[in-house]
């Protein structure tokens with residue numbers, strides 16, 4: 010008997026990175042998987058690999074999300090686990106932002122070591138467009154809300170379910186990218202509120218708040234990476250299993266007394282949530 014025997018799980022943004030590894034571990038633990046991704050090709054590929062259902066949908070599009078859950082309801086008639094994982098940090102064309110994030114911390118450190126003052130400034134928020142603000146909030150926060158709302162239409166009458174939302178240490182400690190940090194902080198608030206609301210229906214809602222993990226999302230941080238590793242007591246980025254195993258735990262009945270909680274595998278970068 011495995012830990013997720015016979016459970017039906019939907020993981021958003023599961024075409025790559027953390028979501029893909031969560032889906033693989035869920036499968037090993039006996040779950041049947043619905044693989045969502047905005048990239049239909051990525052969703053289809055993983056669905057083939059683990060014998061699941063691939064569904065292309067942008068989680069920030071409420072009608073696409075509604076259609077996805079209607080398909081889940083008609084194909085499976087049940088949903089035990091939702092992982093709201095889809096997200097991004099940099100989009101194509103963010104070259105200037107990526108350069109600042111990689112270079113400014115070193116310049117600031119040099120200036121500080123030379124006796125200060127610091128005269129190189131990050132200045133990311135002042136240059137942020139309305140579009141960049143809204144897209145970030147929309148994919149992470151609207152997406153988490155849209156998918157949770159549709160999942161509850163299936164889970165509420167079941168009187169059971171586990172929802173896992175992907176936060177980040179950026180949502181608690183802050184970091185460069187006010188749009189990303191605000192979205193992730195919002196996800197933690199959403200998690201606690203929904204956990205209280207649906208506890209009487211036997212539905213648990215928790216969050217993961219990863220530190221820096223090796224995926225495509227953190228690849229653009231190659232230059233600043235040694236500095237981040239130096240600030241991490243364990244001295245390295247994590248790997249996808251550092252997040253996938255806690256997700257298995259939160260999804261399973263072993264976590265039956267866990268709701269409204271945040272688990273933060275981060276190598277010691279942040280020591281309270």
Ligand SMILES: NC(=O)c1ccc[n+]([C@@H]2O[C@H](COP(=O)([O-])OP(=O)(O)OC[C@H]3O[C@@H](n4cnc5c(N)ncnc54)[C@H](O)[C@@H]3O)[C@@H](O)[C@H]2O)c1
Nearest residue numbers: 022024025026027047067068095096177221222224225226
């Ligand atoms: N990697 C890290 O260090 C880290 C740390 C903390 C939190 N996170 C969070 O973990 C989640 C997964 O990140 P990752 O590192 O695996 O990134 P990734 O880029 O490797 O994978 C993200 C996946 O989400 C998909 N996606 C993006 N926008 C989508 C949308 N609108 N609808 C559906 N799918 C969409 C992408 O196509 C991609 O397949 C994100 O929410 C991210 O913010 C990552």
